[in-house]
Amino acid sequence: MSHFLKEEAEPLDSKFYTAADEDFTYDAIVVGAGVVGPCIAKCLAQKGKKVLIVEREWQEPDRIVGELMQPGGVRALRELGMVQAINNINAQPITGYTVMYNGEKVTIDYSHKAKSGPLDLLSEDIVHDGNDKILPNDDTLNYDDFENNDRERGVAFVHGRFLTNLRNMCLKEPNVTPLAGNVIEVMKNKVGEVIGVRVDIPNGRGKCIFKAHITFVVDGVFSKYRRELASDFKTSTSSSFVGMSLFNAELPTKYNGHVILGTDHSPILVYQISPEETRILCAFNDKKTPPNITKWMQSSVQPHIPKCLRPSFDKALAEGKFRSMPNQFVTARQNNVTGLCVIGDALNMRHPLGGGGMTVGLKDTVLLMKMIGNLDFSDRETVLDELLDFHYERKKYDSVINVLSIALYSLFAADNEYLRMLQQGCFAYFQRGDDCLEKPVMFLSGVLPSPFLLTKVFFAVALYSIYLNYEKKGAVGFPVAFFQSFAILYTAAKVFTPYIYNEMIG
Ligand SMILES: Cc1cc2nc3c(=O)[nH]c(=O)nc-3n(C[C@H](O)[C@H](O)[C@H](O)COP(=O)(O)OP(=O)(O)OC[C@H]3O[C@@H](n4cnc5c(N)ncnc54)[C@H](O)[C@@H]3O)c2cc1C
Structure with a gap:
């Protein structure tokens, strides 16, 4: 299966180590090339900004997060001119949700597009030549249904494949310089303003300092640098998800996200992420996973799995390939440090039950581009003023x-x-x-x-x-x-x- 633009970007060649310039002041440094980082870098580059994007792991990640994107996220991708990142990755359209409660079932279609209001596309330097629409020839996404159906569509995919597409879109921009390395410090001047980052580069170049007018911290769920905003800016965790891959599963409703609820068990999520693979995420009401996962799955999850899913579920359970993630939560703080913008999961997290993390991060990117995309980043006070307002503007969604x-x-x-x-x-x-x-x-x-x-x-x-x-x-x-x-x-x-x-x- 071909990934979008794969031939145009060869991860981990020497340019990931050599092109970054220590003597140059970039307009922006982006720390992290997960979901949000490449979107910020690509849009800023299209606005003419020189951008350094630093990522410690450019290889396609294999994660159980960010696999179902809600329609709000798809709309934000359109507004960023990046919706084609869901093409050619065998993504599955999502037409709505099936909610089950103690065995009873309600099927909910996503709402009519007309009720969401018009898209608010970014300017033509970013959104042009139909990049707000998916590509017409896709093995799994039907163009006519996705673009012309009067109801909203979400999408589910293998996270790493989607990320590779986002990264390649960003790396295609001449104004983007990629760097493979681990950011080990956010550098500040004597008055506490951020002036760049120190990066540990693993190919013998050692620890280098790179400077920029603004540094975007987009280092994700386990962010080390969100605390640059406030020392007490910490996450809280009260539950975790245990995940498995089900193969050739028969879902209760094709092309739906599934939430299985009940009086005597924690929520279970099920959605198909490729023609073969279906993700199941089972909530456990503690930040640590159960000591004996198999036993817990057998007693607290298996009895509540719908009949049609049981064969694939039972097989996966027998294989015992479990993966887990803590479900962290953090309310956003105001970006009030000159030269710094914390965004994505580093800024704000919620429970993954609603599958809303990427939607918030992408909507934040759209808003951010509207507020600061046309500013001169060397005018750091004006940028800071806009970032202070950004905190309030984003609250409604x-x-x-x-x-x-x-x-x-x-x-x-x-x-x-x-x-x-x-x-x-x-x-x-x-x-x-x-x-x-x-x-x-x-x-x-x-x-x-x-x-x-x-x-x-x-x-x-x-x-x-x-x-x-x-x-x-x-x-x-x-x-x-x-x-x-x-x-x-x-x-x-x-x-x-x-x-x-x-x-x-x-
Ligand atoms: C169990 C679970 C399931 C989820 N499911 C969904 C879902 O179905 N739908 C949805 O919309 N959201 C979901 N989310 C949330 C979603 O994954 C996040 O909102 C999204 O990935 C955030 O994007 P980000 O760019 O902020 O961070 P990330 O995607 O985590 O990217 C951060 C990047 O920064 C890099 N990095 C970190 N530190 C450094 C450093 N020091 N130096 C260099 N690079 C660094 C990392 O390698 C990574 O590539 C889920 C979350 C969890 C926990």
């Missing part, structure tokens, strides 16, 4: 994706009487269909950036849970249901309010 993912996880992973009532209410709310389905799926997709509406819908779910409880208890149980209604409302507020407050006020 990031808060919805972040809070939804964390609130949903808290709701469906924990186990107490009132949470269970809320879970049942939430699922029954989805079963009502129409607006009760469309709004939640628009929040999840990253196409409805309205924290106010999210709050309204969340408490509508809480009220519906209370109503269902009254209905269930009947006239005889009315006094009990009356008192329980306060407990349900209190539980809902406890699950939701601290997160939305932190997002909006922080």
Whole structure:
């Protein structure tokens, strides 16, 4: 299978070590070529900026993260002129979600494109010649369906292949200089302004300093340099995902993301990432994985796997090739250090249950380009002013994706009487269909950036849970249901309010 532009960029040739210039002041240094780094580097280069991008591992990574992109992420890729990064990697279209709760099932199509509003493409130096649309001849993505269907589309893929395409798009730009090396220090001057980075280059060139007007820290989930913004800028972890690859799996709904929920188990995610491979991620309610993963899988996951998935699941379980990741969470801080911009997972993380990480990172890149892309980076004070505002501008979309993912996880992973009532209410709310389905799926997709509406819908779910409880208890149980209604409302507020407050006020 051919990867996009593979012949144009040969990873790890000598240019990854020799081209970087210690005597030159770059307009920008980008630390990290994961999902977000190459997008920033490519767009800035197209704006005429000289960019050094430093990555410690240019080989195609093999990771279990960032494999399902929500429609909001696809839209951001279009706005960046980079949507063709999903071409020629055997990506799978995603048309919506199937949510299962204690064996019952609701299928939710992504919303109509017309409801998302028009795309806000970046300027013509970046978006041109149809690079806001996928390529017409792709083995697995149907152009007509992807471009012309009136509903939004997401996409799932093997993460490393997608990353290779993003990196190659960035490396194609003459203004981009790639460097293979480990950034070991973010350099500051005497007044605390960032002036560049120190890089450990592994081919005998040793430790070198590179200078730039601005340094973008995009070093991802385990970021070492987010603390350059504040020493207490730390992540918290309360759960982890154990993943497996299922081969030739039969999914309950073709081309859907699947969320398997239940009163007596933690959430399970399933989505197909290539014609052969399906990813399953099983949440474990602790930052460390279970001591005996096989045993835990057998007792706490296997019984809840839908029948059609069991053959591939059982086979993978028998092979025991497990991989795990901690699910970290961190609320964004303001970029308030001259010469520095922390972005991507380094800046902000949420629970991966909603599959929103890449969407937030890519939407941040679009916004950033709009705010600072045309500025002269040597005017560091003006750039800093814009970065201070960036913190507030991004809140409307990031808060919805972040809070939804964390609130949903808290709701469906924990186990107490009132949470269970809320879970049942939430699922029954989805079963009502129409607006009760469309709004939640628009929040999840990253196409409805309205924290106010999210709050309204969340408490509508809480009220519906209370109503269902009254209905269930009947006239005889009315006094009990009356008192329980306060407990349900209190539980809902406890699950939701601290997160939305932190997002909006922080
Ligand atoms: C279990 C799990 C599942 C997920 N699933 C999804 C999903 O389905 N959909 C979704 O949208 N999001 C998902 N995410 C989130 C998503 O993976 C991230 O939001 C996304 O990868 C962030 O991109 P990034 O560029 O900020 O960081 P990364 O993609 O992590 O890239 C960081 C890069 O920096 C490099 N680097 C780090 N330190 C240095 C250094 N010192 N010097 C040089 N280079 C360095 C790394 O090698 C890496 O290439 C998931 C996350 C987890 C934990």
